[in-house]
Ligand SMILES: Cc1cc2nc3c(=O)[nH]c(=O)nc-3n(C[C@H](O)[C@H](O)[C@H](O)COP(=O)(O)OP(=O)(O)OC[C@H]3O[C@@H](n4cnc5c(N)ncnc54)[C@H](O)[C@@H]3O)c2cc1C
């Protein structure tokens with residue numbers, strides 16, 4: 001079982017976003033970076049599948065800045081076997097990211113590609129299905145459960161409150177929803193071992209994407225809060241305001 | 250290439266197939282975009298539903314109907330084939346669909362297969378000359394990006410972001426013959442959830458509870474208020490992690506992103522990861538006993554008090570207010 005996991009270095013979810021001088025990106029000064037949370041879940045699941053099968057390998061791949069070796073090393077420390085880094089300092093849209101990932105994978109053999117459901121910077125939930133399309137593979141997005149059998153996988157996902165149980169031919173691209181696996185913290189042994197694991201860096205193949213960011217802005221500020229007394233009269237005031245001023249009731 | 254194609258999801262229910270709620274929103278956005286570009290608005294529908302009336306009301310000029318069992322349930326390969334057949338027929342400047350789980354998957358998959366520009370989870374879409382430009386939240390809603398497509402595009406629209414408007418006309422219907430591709434993904438089973446409630450992302454009103462509710466037994470206070478307001482109910486991650494409520498109800502960065510008209514946060518501190526999922530709600534009401542709770546920074550109306558006092562009071566007041 002050869003599994004490829006696509007991971008992305010993203011700004012920490014706690015970050016206070018400041019708009020950069022170009023007005024199109026965020027100011028990265030003093031910002032902390034993490035592996036996108038869903039990507040960590042995908043890495044964990046891949047390690048578990050490999051260990052259950054007792055054979056195979058987990059390759060983590062990223063398209064991103066030189067600094068993203070840190071996130072690749074973390075995945076290796078969790079237990080991935082090797083890492084592939086397609087290096088670019090450019091910000092890529094979803095189409096161009098998927099194309100760069102596909103180019104980086106080249107003609108590598110694999111049974112399964114796992115992505116996160118969405119990277120917590122772009123919030124597109126797009127690169128997994130885009131990559132599947134590029135590779136001509138089947139795709140199931142947002143899976144919270146996955147088991148692998150000969151030639152196919154059984155996955156579950158939630159649609160409109162119902163759980164769909166699907167059978168998908170392998171190789172395929174799946175994207176991880178919460179519930180798939182709880183990522184482990186890499187231990188000291190893992191961190192030491194990771195230093196010796198193979199990490200291959202290649203320049204990313206950057207194509208002109210068909211989307212361009214024209215501007216990035218902070219969302220409009222919310223109006224000042226109105227305090228409501230915790231009394232029956234307060235409740236009437238609130239309900240009246242919700243109906244008459246805000247027109248939401 | 251000035252026409253706009255919209256793809257509309259249908260839901261299967263006991264009384265037959267029906268359009269899902271975001272359909273009217275997608276049609277409304279599609280109509281405005283078609284007008285801006287000087288084109289027609291065409292809708293593609295798969296499966297066994299024929300809702301010309303509904304669609305005409307929201308400005309659709311023509312409905313393309315892809316029939317057949319293979320298209321009834323949403324399976325990606327078949328839906329992609331149907332959408333691509335409609336795209337080949339209409340050659341639209343842009344394709345619009347709802348950014349639901351299925352819509353996000355389908356839009357990206359088809360964008361990859363057809364080489365179209367993808368803008369995912371937009372909250373508005375318009376035209377600048379002949380270019381399609383959309384706004385979309387990034388960084389969990391902490392920033393809004395203006396994104397232009399430099400090629401023909403596919404745009405998925407966040408449910409509840411564009412209010413549905415009427416623009417009635419007579420919609421013509423045409424059947425589009427599409428051969429179902431070999432199904433590489435097959436449906437084995439659908440397990441209905443124990444509790445049925447409106448899909449959170451589509452709800453107009455959501456009442457959510459956090460750890461401040463105190464425990465699973467006190468959840469009746471959330472359900473009571475939700476029922477009084479005709480709302481769906483959600484939860485914070487602390488509540489889901491504690492096993493009080495299922496993950497399907499979680500709102501936030503690792504749960505659902507919602508933008509209802511009204512969000513009532515009860516006993517929720519307002520951690521950044523929770524705000525990520527609900528800060529684009531139109532109106533936010535917060536109930537918390539701690540006046541310093543961060544949720545009050547985003548709230549339009551704040552009630553400082555104990556949820557066990559406030560929720561029953563608010564439920565009762567809402568019951569008579571909405572009845573009267
Ligand atoms: C990677 C990551 C992803 C995450 N994703 C999510 C996510 O998707 N969704 C999410 O919600 N969180 C998420 N979190 C967790 C988040 O950081 C918070 O821990 C969580 O939101 C806290 O939930 P809470 O507000 O219910 O609980 P608490 O933070 O414990 O807050 C409880 C609140 O209730 C109030 N309170 C207590 N008793 C009463 C009472 N009797 N009456 C009135 N008020 C009362 C308190 O004043 C307090 O403000 C994530 C965290 C990480 C690191």
Ligand SMILES: Nc1ncnc2c1ncn2[C@@H]1O[C@H](COP(=O)(O)O)[C@@H](O)[C@H]1O
Nearest residue numbers: 006062063115116118119124125126127
């Ligand atoms: N630059 C990247 N390098 C590697 N994987 C990526 C990259 N961007 C996105 N992905 C993968 O695609 C998923 C969805 O990303 P997005 O479409 O940006 O929300 C992520 O969770 C990752 O698994």
